[in-house]
Amino acid sequence: MSIASSPRTQAPDAPPTSKVAVIRRRREDRRIWLYVLPVSAVFLFVFIGPLFYTAWTALHETTYYQIGEFSGLNSFVELISDPDLPSSIRTTLVFSLGALIIALPAGLLSGIVLNSLHRFKRSVRSLFLLTWLLSQATAGTIWLWFLNPNFGPATAITKSLGFGPTDVFSSPTTALLAVTLITAWWSYPQAMLLFLGALQTIPEELRESLKVDGGGLWHDFVNITLPFLRNTIVSVVIVLLMLYVQMVTIILVTTRGGPLGATETLSMRVFNQTFNDFNLSGASATAILLFTVNIILTLAAIRFRRKESL
Amino acid sequence: MIKKRWRFAVALAAAASLLATGCSGSASESEGPVTLTYWDFLDPSQDNPRAKALKENLANFEAANPDIKVELAVVSLGDMLNRLPQAAAAGQAPDVFKMFTPQVPQMAAAGAYSPLPAAASEITDWLRPIDTLAGPDGQVAVPYEYRTCAFYYNEKVLKQLGVEVPKTYDEVVTVAGKAAKAGVTGFGTGFSDADNSAIIATFFDCFMSQVDQPIWNAEGKADFATEKGIEFGNFLADLRDAGALASSVTSDTYGTVADGLANGTVAMTVLGTERIVTMASQNPDVKWTSLPTASTGDDTGATIGWTLGIGADSEHADAAWKFIEYMTGPKAAAVMATGGEVPTRAATYEEPFFSTPEAKTVNKIAEYVKSNSEPHTYADNWIAVATGLSQAGQDLYLNKKSGSDFITSAQDAANK
Numbered sequence: 001m002s003i004a005s006s007p008r009t010q011a012p013d014a015p016p017t018s019k020v021a022v023i024r025r026r027r028e029d030r031r032i033w034l035y036v037l038p039v040s041a042v043f044l045f046v047f048i049g050p051l052f053y054t055a056w057t058a059l060h061e062t063t064y065y066q067i068g069e070f071s072g073l074n075s076f077v078e079l080i081s082d083p084d085l086p087s088s089i090r091t092t093l094v095f096s097l098g099a100l101i102i103a104l105p106a107g108l109l110s111g112i113v114l115n116s117l118h119r120f121k122r123s124v125r126s127l128f129l130l131t132w133l134l135s136q137a138t139a140g141t142i143w144l145w146f147l148n149p150n151f152g153p154a155t156a157i158t159k160s161l162g163f164g165p166t167d168v169f170s171s172p173t174t175a176l177l178a179v180t181l182i183t184a185w186w187s188y189p190q191a192m193l194l195f196l197g198a199l200q201t202i203p204e205e206l207r208e209s210l211k212v213d214g215g216g217l218w219h220d221f222v223n224i225t226l227p228f229l230r231n232t233i234v235s236v237v238i239v240l241l242m243l244y245v246q247m248v249t250i251i252l253v254t255t256r257g258g259p260l261g262a263t264e265t266l267s268m269r270v271f272n273q274t275f276n277d278f279n280l281s282g283a284s285a286t287a288i289l290l291f292t293v294n295i296i297l298t299l300a301a302i303r304f305r306r307k308e309s310l
Numbered sequence: 311m312i313k314k315r316w317r318f319a320v321a322l323a324a325a326a327s328l329l330a331t332g333c334s335g336s337a338s339e340s341e342g343p344v345t346l347t348y349w350d351f352l353d354p355s356q357d358n359p360r361a362k363a364l365k366e367n368l369a370n371f372e373a374a375n376p377d378i379k380v381e382l383a384v385v386s387l388g389d390m391l392n393r394l395p396q397a398a399a400a401g402q403a404p405d406v407f408k409m410f411t412p413q414v415p416q417m418a419a420a421g422a423y424s425p426l427p428a429a430a431s432e433i434t435d436w437l438r439p440i441d442t443l444a445g446p447d448g449q450v451a452v453p454y455e456y457r458t459c460a461f462y463y464n465e466k467v468l469k470q471l472g473v474e475v476p477k478t479y480d481e482v483v484t485v486a487g488k489a490a491k492a493g494v495t496g497f498g499t500g501f502s503d504a505d506n507s508a509i510i511a512t513f514f515d516c517f518m519s520q521v522d523q524p525i526w527n528a529e530g531k532a533d534f535a536t537e538k539g540i541e542f543g544n545f546l547a548d549l550r551d552a553g554a555l556a557s558s559v560t561s562d563t564y565g566t567v568a569d570g571l572a573n574g575t576v577a578m579t580v581l582g583t584e585r586i587v588t589m590a591s592q593n594p595d596v597k598w599t600s601l602p603t604a605s606t607g608d609d610t611g612a613t614i615g616w617t618l619g620i621g622a623d624s625e626h627a628d629a630a631w632k633f634i635e636y637m638t639g640p641k642a643a644a645v646m647a648t649g650g651e652v653p654t655r656a657a658t659y660e661e662p663f664f665s666t667p668e669a670k671t672v673n674k675i676a677e678y679v680k681s682n683s684e685p686h687t688y689a690d691n692w693i694a695v696a697t698g699l700s701q702a703g704q705d706l707y708l709n710k711k712s713g714s715d716f717i718t719s720a721q722d723a724a725n726k
Contacts, residue, residue: 064420064421065398065399065420149557149561150569165557165558167558169561258561259501259561260560260708276392276693277694
């Protein structure tokens with residue numbers, strides 16, 4: 001008995017080898033650049049260009065917004081040797097990780113709740129999304145007013161309960177806690193949306209078979225939901241961390257980095273150096289440091305994704 | 311074929327829009343009506359005397375000069391200090407802008423001003439010398455209104471405490487301590503830098519004038535950490551120790567303290583004279599008097615106030631000067647005085663308004679500014695001085711630093 005292999009047939013898409021066909025393919029390849037060039041131009045203009053300009057500014061002396069003489073790595077040396085830098089880095093870490101620890105589970109929980117709803121889904125989703133619809137400036141201002149120690153509603157409540165006024169922005173510790181909570185409150189809907197999208201891809205049959213096997217909510221979460229969401233969780237962590245590392249507006253509106261620099265993150269430091277100290281060179285050096293942090297976060301995410309897909 | 315025509319049409323549309331964008335900026339503005347861009351922190355749509363006066367003056371100027379339109383942009387002082395140097399560097403400074411006296415040299419150093427035209431020197435009846443409003447290239451601004459510091463107190467609170475109005479800063483501490491025990495903020499001030507440290511910086515400016523302590527030395531370096539300067543720090547430290555500062559002092563601003571005074575939760579404070587008219591209408595219990603005296607026994611503060619100047623590279627410098635001349639001139643200044651602001655030129659006081667009973671308060675304030683304040687020069691780092699004072703004040707309150715530490719820390723921050 002012999003096993004005869006099926007006769008080899010030519011693949012339907014195999015390119016013809018004539019000269020005309022080659023020229024046609026080259027023309028098509030050239031047309032691709034018509035689509036690639038505009039995107040590349042925008043990318044160069046809004047990203048690469050400013051990045052190089054920032055690095056160039058960091059390598060020069062500056063007076064207000066005038067670029068002066070070449071000064072080499074002086075700005076970076078000043079940055080590294082600034083006794084306030086460790087404090088700014090520490091504040092950035094506490095703020096970013098603190099907001100993440102709150103926003104991530106809040107977003108996941110909201111996503112699970114929304115995904116489980118069968119009635120009033122749109123209304124509930126709109127409610128959850130409300131904070132995200134506010135601009136950062138509006139969100140910060142609302143809380144600044146609410147927590148005002150002289151005339152804010154929070155003070156009225158605490159005074160009626162026999163406590164003192166809500167003075168959260170006057171103390172370094174409470175000010176940092178306040179901006180962290182406000183930022184988490186404003187940003188958790190972004191996590192919720194990402195999780196909701198991922199939750200909707202989980203096959204319903206898996207849940208049904210778990211129910212048949214007698215599994216409860218916890219088993220459902222640990223054995224089905226979490227494994228399916230692993231990639232999404234990493235993506236959400238990276239997205240939120242990058243958002244928090246670059247956060248300026250909420251801090252600017254509420255505390256401007258005070259009191260005593262307690263809420264001055266690296267981003268806030270860049271703002272203060274640029275617009276209060278008029279130290280464009282120093283601010284550029286700090287911005288390059290921030291960019292490096294963002295690159296590290298992105299590379300970590302890409303590496304994790306690659307490992308998962310192997 | 312249709313695909314090719316579609317692509318061609320899109321490319322043509324893109325090229326046309328680029329061409330239009332490129333052409334739009336190059337139109338000549340040499341003829342026709344002039345539009346001046348004017349940055350002011352006052353919002354004419356608000357319902358207060360100063361805003362109403364500004365609105366009236368703008369309308370009157372445009373009516374008298376039909377070929378000049380004024381486009382007002384409401385910009386807070388903090389934003390102005392951030393945006394002006396940027397705008398000037400980008401060639402987009404406004405034609406005219408308001409600036410507070412201590413910040414004029416710094417904005418001049420940042421290139422935000424055009425020098426005033428020769429016509430500016432024809433005005434010689436300024437009530438105070440104006441050579442302090444200069445930059446590297448000469449005179450850059452003229453005074454729009456004058457103010458100085460005054461001591462405000464809640465007469466009702468002091469009566470309830472059974473105390474007289476304090477005459478020295480030591481007496482202020484004593485009375486403030488008693489007021490704090492009675493449940494109000496004994497002395498209102500603020501260490502926030504959210505409003506460019508307005509309240510602490512203004513108070514500091516006036517106090518240094520009182521004790522005759524120059525803020526900068528001949529080289530332009532901050533040099534006020536002396537025995538006289540330490541007196542200011544010690545006053546704040548004594549207030550803290552007496553429990554007389556608000557618990558929110560590290561985040562309180564000029565506006566917060568003024569609101570507290572108006573609603574009766576602050577017993578005493580030092581604010582500018584521009585609040586006298588407003589405060590009288592908000593709370594009749596709030597009175598004002600000259601500053602308490604320090605060790606020198608002097609109550610002469612600093613003459614400060616808003617100024618007007620022409621923005622860098624303004625294409626309408628002549629029209630801009632015309633506007634400034636009008637706004638600081640007798641007619642406009644008389645309208646402005648109805649809002650409680652003190653005019654800066656002698657000719658203004660000959661206007662009929664100043665002979666009416668309604669002008670009694672503003673005449674009194676003008677007399678007070680004349681007799682109880684002197685202008686002085688500022689270096690080009692007032693923002694650093696002001697921020698340093700805020701930071702040092704927060705440190706004094708939160709970390710119980712001494713008055714001496716306060717003043718040294720503020721000086722070091724200014725010279726950083």
